Amino acid sequence: MKKFSRNLQLGVLSIASISLTSCFDDVVYLDQNWNEDNQLRTLSYSTSQGSQLIPYNWYLNLVDAKTKHPLNSSIVIESLGYLPDYNPNSTSNPDQLPVGFVKDTDPVTGDWIGINCAACHTGQVVVDDVAIRIDGAPGMGDYIGLMRTTKASIDYTLNNKRAFKKFSKALKEQDTDTLKLNLQAASEEIAGIIYRDGSELHKGGFGRVDAATAIRNEIFVHDLGVMDNYLTPSAPVSYPALWDTPQYEKVQYPGYAENPFGRNAGQVLGVMGRLDLKNPESFLQSSIRRDNLFYLENWLTQLQPPKWPEQYLGKINLESAERGAVLYAQQDQNGYSCISCHALKDENGQYPLTPAEQNAFGKQFIKTPLTPILIVQTDPNVLLNLYDPRPIQTAQLAPLFGGAQEVSFTTALVTLTKYTVGTLYNAETALSQLEQAAYSGFRFYAPGNSAAPLFSGYLTRPLAGVWATSPYLHNGSVPNLYELLLPADQRSDVFFVGNQQFDTKNVGYQKDEWIRAFEFDTNVSGNSNAGHEFSTHLNDDQRYDLIEFLKTL
Template identity: 30%
Template sequence: SHERLATDDNMRGWGFIVTPGQQADPLNPGNLPVGLGRHVDPGTGKERLDIGCATCHTGELHYQGTALRVDGGQAVQSLSNAKRGEFITTLGASVFETLLNPVKWNRFATRVAGHDEAQREQLKTEMWAFADHMKHFMQGAGNPKYYPVEEGRGRIDAVGRIANVVFGYDMDVPANYRPADAPASLPFLWDIWRFDWVQYTGFTNQAMARNVGETLGVLAPIKLVDKQGNPLPASELGETVVDVDGLHCAEGLLRMLKPPKWPQDILGNIDFERARAGKQLFADHCQHCHGPHISEPYAWPVADQANPQIPGQINSNWQWDMAGDISQQDGRPVRRDWRSTIWSMPWISTQEIGTDPKLADNYMDNRYDASKLVPGSKPVNAGDGLQVLLNLLVPKLYARWDITGAEIANYDGLNVPFRIANQRAYKARPLHGVWATPPFLHNGSVPSIYHLLSPLQQRPTTFYVGNREYDPQKLGYLTHKTEGSFFHDTRIQGNRNHGHLFTDVDIPGRIGPLLSEMQRYELLEYLKVMGNPDFDEALNGDPQNWARYSAPPPHQWSATRCRNNHLRHGIVEQEPKP
C-alpha cells in the first residue's frame, strides 16, 4: 500500500482527535493529532515523538454534526491495545514491513533521507534499532499475555502497566511482570490539582511524583540497571530524558482547566424546575461522598511511620495546624495561601461501594522485587515501589535541571510531600462537568449516568464503546456497534458493572434509596449545570458553584521558567509593567 500510516482518517479510526482541515503551524509543525508532540532529546540531539497528557485526557462529544472538544476530558483512543488492527500492532507491522520490503523501504528512505547513501544507511540502522527495541518490549512489558482483559477504547490499566514497565522492563526483572487485568477509564483532569489524593484508588498525593511516574509508564527511557541487568551505583542511577520543567509547566496549565459548561444551543435547553429538584436530590444522596470537601486541619494518614518493607526509609508525620502550616522534620512549611484550595477525597472501601474490586485488589496484593533499587528490601506493592524509585530519581532530576530552594516546593506541587496510601478502596471525587465524561464507574462499565442511577438489572450487560455520538437525555455515548468500537462485556472480572446502587434492597454496594424515573431525570438535569456560575441564579443558588472556590495561588506557577513558554504561546497574558 502507498497509504501512509498516520493519515488523518487512520488516526481518527484509532480514536485520536484530529481537527478537520488542520494544517501544520509553528505550534504543531508535524500536524499531529491532539496530545502528540515532538522535542529534541538533549542527550542525542535527535527529535523524539512525545505522548503528551492531552493524548489520553482530551474528550470529544458529537451531536447531530457538531463536535464538542472537552479539554481535560476522557479520550476514546486505544493507544495501548495490542489487538490486531489497533494502532500499536499496526505501527509495529508497518515498521517491519517497511524494513523488509525493498519497494516500501526505497520509497520511505527517499522521502526521509533523499538519495544520500550514508544517510540512508544511518536511517536503516536506526530503524532496525527501533524495531528491535519494540520487539523486545512486546516480548516483555508490552506482551498481551499480561493484559488478558482487553482495555479497549478509552481505558488502560495504568498502574499495572507502569509497574510492569518500571519493575519488569526498566529494572530487567522478568519475574516482576504481573497480570494487569483491571482496565480503568482515562480520568478527567479539571480540579485534580485540588485533590489531596489522586488516582482511582487514591494511593498518591503529589503532582511531580504522579507526573514522573506516568512519564515512565509511557516509556520515557531511564537507566536503572547496566547492560547485564545489574544494579547501578547511585551516581549513575536514573539517567533519563524526563523533562521536569515541562511537567511543571503542564501542571501549571492543568490548574487553569475549568469544568465544561453545558452548551444549551447545541445539546438543548435546561429544564430548571427539574434541575432545582435535582439539586436537592444531589444534596440528599450524593454530596456526602462527592463533596467537594474543603480540607480542614488535616493529617496525611499513612505518613506516621516508616515502611517496614524498605530498610532505612523514613516517613515523617505531616500535620496541618490551624494556621495552615505543616511542621515536620525537614523544615519545609507549606504556604498559608493554599490550604483553602485543597479538597479532601474520601476513600470508600470496595466492600462498601460494591464496584468491581479488581483494580484495588491488584494494587494492594501484587508485589514487586525492588532490591535492585534498595538492596535487602522485601517485595513491595506498586505504590511503595514507585515511592522508593521516585525518592531516588526526582532529586536527581531537580539537580540536573538546576531547580533549587523554594522552586523545589513549587515543582513538587504546592509543596505537598510525596506520600503513598495503601487502601483497598476507591476515592469519591467531585462531579462538576461529569456529564461530559462517559462511560462511568472507574472501569467504564456503565454507559450513561442514567444507567448509573438505575437498578443493576437495568444496566446493560454488554455494549459498544467508541461511538462519539452523545445522548443529551441519558448523558452518555450511544452504544451501538461502529467501525473500531470495543465490545464491553460486564460479565468479565475487571469489567463488572455492579455496585454504586440506588435500591431499597439491603445488598452490598447500596448507597441510597431506589430513585423513581422522574428523580433520575431530575438529577441528570442538575448534573448538566451543577457548579456552573452562569446558572447560579436560575438554580436559586447553587452550593456547588465553582466560582466560589479558592483559585490556585497564581505565583505557584507563573513565576517559574515555564511562564516564558506560556507567554510565547499566548496562553497567559503579559503582566503590565509598573
C-alpha cells in the same frame, strides 16, 4: 465557546486533515479558560513530557499496514480513537500532529514522537454533525491499539521491498542495513510494550488502559530487567478528567498520589518514558522533562470544568434541575446520598478543603476522600493489583531499600519515584528548596502531621463537568448517567465504546455498535458494572430530574 466552521478550516489544514474535519459541519471549542489569547490549549497539546516511542522522522514517513495511509493521517488517528488538532499552530505543531502527540528532542538520541497528557485527556462529543471538543475530558484513545498499529507499520515496512525503499528514500538514509536493524529492534521493543501493558483477556479498548500495572511493568520489568516482577494487566481504567486536579487532595482512582510531580513522572515512565536502572554511570537518569511537567501541571490550574453547552445539547430544564438538587442531598434507604461522597460548592463557591494547619505552607486542597470497597462494591481489580501480595524483586535497587531484596509494590513505587524525582530536581540546573516545593505542589505536611494510611477504596471527587466524562465508574463499565442510577442488575451487560455521538437524554456516548467500536463485556474480570448502587430507589422521573441537576454542575 470558540467555533470553527468546516469551510474556515480548509484554509489552514492539509489535505490529510481535511479528510476528517469535513465529516463535521462545525467544530466547537468550549470556553474552559484555554483559548487562543493565553495559548494554553496550544501549549498543552504540544509540550513534551519525555515520552519516546519511535524516531520522529520515522513517524512522519511510516504508513499504516492496513490502509496504507500515513500513520499521522487523520484517518489512522481517528481509527485509534485519538483526535486530530483541528486548529494546529504553525509554529508549535508544523507537522499537524494529533492532539497530545508531540516531538521530544533528546540531546543525545535526537527527535522522537511521543505522547503527553492531552492525548488521553482530551474528549470530544458529536451531535448533529457538530464536534464539541472538551479539554481535560477523558479521551477515547486506544493505547495498546496505537502500539499494535505502530508495530504493524514497522513490520510492513521491513517486509515489503517497495515500502522499505520508499521509506529509506524519504529518510535520505544510505545505510539501509543499519536502518533495517533499527526497525527490527523497534518492532521488538513495541512488542514488549504490547505484552507487558496489554492483555487479550482484559482488553482496554477505547478510552481505557491498566495504568498502574503498565507503570509497574515498565519500571520493574523493562527498566529494571526482572521478569519475575511482571503482573498481568487485569484492571483497565478510564482516563479521568483533569480539570481541578491540581487543587485536589489526592488523585488517581485508589488515591495513592498526592505529589503532582511524582504522579506525572510515573505517568511518563508508563507511556514510553526512559529510565536507566541498569548502568551505574547513568543510574536514575531519565527522559522525563522536569520543567515541562511543572508547566503542564500549572496550565491545568487554569482549566475550568466544561459547562453543558445548551446551544448544541439542548437547554437544561431548570424546574427539573431544582427537583434534582433536592434528590442529590436526599438520603436513600441505607443512609447515603450523592452529596455524601461528591461534595458541592458552598455559598462562597468553595468545596470542602483540607485544614491549612496540616500543610507546611498553609496550603489547602479540595478534599477527595476514599470510599471503602466494601461500601462502593465496584470492580476490585485495581485495588487487588495495587496491593498484590507478591513482592517486587529489587535486584540492583536493593540499596535504595536498605538492602531489602523484596518489597511491596507500593513501597517500591513510592521509593523509586522519590529517588527519580530527587535526581531530576538536582540535575544540571538544580532547583532551590522553594522551587522543589513548588514543583511538588507544596504537598508537604506540617510537623506532627502525615498522610492518612491508605486502604482499599476508591477516591470520590466533586462532579463538576460530570456530563462530559462517560462511560462511568472507574473502569468505564456503565455507558451513561441514567444507567448509573439503575440497580446494577438492570445496567447493560454488553455495550459498545468508541462512538463519539452523544446521547443527550441519558447523558453519555451512544452505546450501540457501529463501524469503529469496542465490545465492552461487563462479565469479564476487571469490567464489572456492579456496585455504586446509591439512589437506585428513584423512579424514572426522579432519575431524569437528578440527571438534569448534574448537567448544571
